[in-house]
Amino acid sequence: MNPKEALERLREGNRQFAAGVLDSQLGSLVRREELTSGQAPIATIVSCSDSRVPSEFVFNQGLGDLFVIRVAGNVDAPAVVASAEFGVANLNIPLLIVVGHSNCGAVQAAIAHVKSDAEGVQNLAAILDHIAPVARDAYATYSSKNKYSLEETVERKNVQNVVNVLKTQSEVIAAAIQNQDVLVVGAHYSLETGVVDFFDGDAAD
Numbered sequence: 001m002n003p004k005e006a007l008e009r010l011r012e013g014n015r016q017f018a019a020g021v022l023d024s025q026l027g028s029l030v031r032r033e034e035l036t037s038g039q040a041p042i043a044t045i046v047s048c049s050d051s052r053v054p055s056e057f058v059f060n061q062g063l064g065d066l067f068v069i070r071v072a073g074n075v076d077a078p079a080v081v082a083s084a085e086f087g088v089a090n091l092n093i094p095l096l097i098v099v100g101h102s103n104c105g106a107v108q109a110a111i112a113h114v115k116s117d118a119e120g121v122q123n124l125a126a127i128l129d130h131i132a133p134v135a136r137d138a139y140a141t142y143s144s145k146n147k148y149s150l151e152e153t154v155e156r157k158n159v160q161n162v163v164n165v166l167k168t169q170s171e172v173i174a175a176a177i178q179n180q181d182v183l184v185v186g187a188h189y190s191l192e193t194g195v196v197d198f199f200d201g202d203a204a205d
């Protein structure tokens with residue numbers, strides 16, 4: 001499957017999910033047995049740990065279809081980049097998507113942190129350190145003319161930042177992009193509508 005075909009399959013899967021249709025065969029015993037000898041996922045998904053954003057549901061995909069990397073705030077931590085590299089280099093996955101979402105608690109915490117300049121909770125700092133620079137920049141430049149709320153602007157800019165990191169800070173991924181073996185795309189999921197908005201051009205302004 002090439003990158004565009006994989007993207008189209010995820011778009012179609014999300015259309016089904018948003019309409020309330022889920023394929024009940026995606027976790028079948030037959031499929032489980034088929035997969036014991038290996039995997040060939042069609043997409044790597046970097047997404048938030050939020051319980052309301054499980055990639056297999058959101059894209060109506062089943063066992064063996066998605067290589068999912070979940071971390072609060074879908075941040076660009078080194079282990080996230082390394083996992084994405086593994087998907088490209090070892091599994092030849094043609095599509096790499098970073099999915100942010102509405103009402104993201106990690107983004108809300110980062111905005112609160114920027115507004116109050118308060119000390120973060122120690123462990124949470126490892127997450128906030130990645131989002132706070134994006135939140136600080138968005139907060140400083142935000143105006144009421146922006147297309148999205150401040151919160152959604154940060155959610156989208158955080159995604160775009162992670163996309164940029166994946167594209168530029170991994171030689172493995174950069175080479176695969178050059179060879180048109182992988183497409184890296186940002187996206188934003190709405191809890192309210194169930195729809196994933198794939199970014200074309202500028203994501204957040």
Ligand SMILES: [Zn+2]
Nearest residue numbers: 048050104105
């Ligand atoms: Zn979240």
